Amino acid sequence: MKIAKLALLAVMALAACKADDVTTKITKDDILAAQSGQTVMVDFTATFSMATELDDQQKQEIKQIQAIAESYVSVDDFSLDKSDFGATITIEGTLPFVSADVGSSAPWYLEISPYTSDLSMIALRNGSDYDALESAINDVSFALAPDRAQPIKFDLKLDGMTMVLVPAGQVEGTPAVMEAFTEVERLKVLVGGGIFDDTGAVIMVGN
Numbered sequence: 001m002k003i004a005k006l007a008l009l010a011v012m013a014l015a016a017c018k019a020d021d022v023t024t025k026i027t028k029d030d031i032l033a034a035q036s037g038q039t040v041m042v043d044f045t046a047t048f049s050m051a052t053e054l055d056d057q058q059k060q061e062i063k064q065i066q067a068i069a070e071s072y073v074s075v076d077d078f079s080l081d082k083s084d085f086g087a088t089i090t091i092e093g094t095l096p097f098v099s100a101d102v103g104s105s106a107p108w109y110l111e112i113s114p115y116t117s118d119l120s121m122i123a124l125r126n127g128s129d130y131d132a133l134e135s136a137i138n139d140v141s142f143a144l145a146p147d148r149a150q151p152i153k154f155d156l157k158l159d160g161m162t163m164v165l166v167p168a169g170q171v172e173g174t175p176a177v178m179e180a181f182t183e184v185e186r187l188k189v190l191v192g193g194g195i196f197d198d199t200g201a202v203i204m205v206g207n
Helices: 002-014 028-035 056-072 128-140
Strands: 021-027 040-050 075-083 086-099 109-114 119-125 152-171 174-191 202-206
Touching (some): 021 028, 028 040, 028 109, 028 119, 028 152, 119 152, 174 202
Parallel strands (some): 021 152, 086 109
Antiparallel strands (some): 021 040, 075 086, 109 119, 152 174, 152 202
């Protein structure tokens, strides 16, 4: 667990503080439970590409960050695949998924809130622990502080939910802007880059 948590912060730094993508699985039952006020822990898988190995300075800074990371980051599994061109790190864990009324202190969590009478918004948010995490890491190395926003691939299993509205992103690998999908069984939506680097990933689902 210590190695996995430490690796997550290290890799975020080496990948310009941003993952290649973070895939999170959300079901219809997860949505209904979060809307009812429960805190739901949803699975995520994050992948990071590294072009080079860590140098001695980075290794030393990462050792100093270990104690900090353990207080804020929860990871279940960590794997490293090396190649001639660098390495790919895969991290698995869980994120809190809550309503706006409940909220979370976690550095990163998913929030669902009413958007219109027919739609709810699911968005990546930062809890108060993010500020504490960022401040503590900045004391060690400004370059190692992870970004607030991360690219999210929503892997949705919705059992015929009435609608998914994508403001902007890629749906099953195809660009989509203000595109609605109805009677959704399974859908993969990647949201990241551009304005979402400032706002965090957002999609809408039918009520």
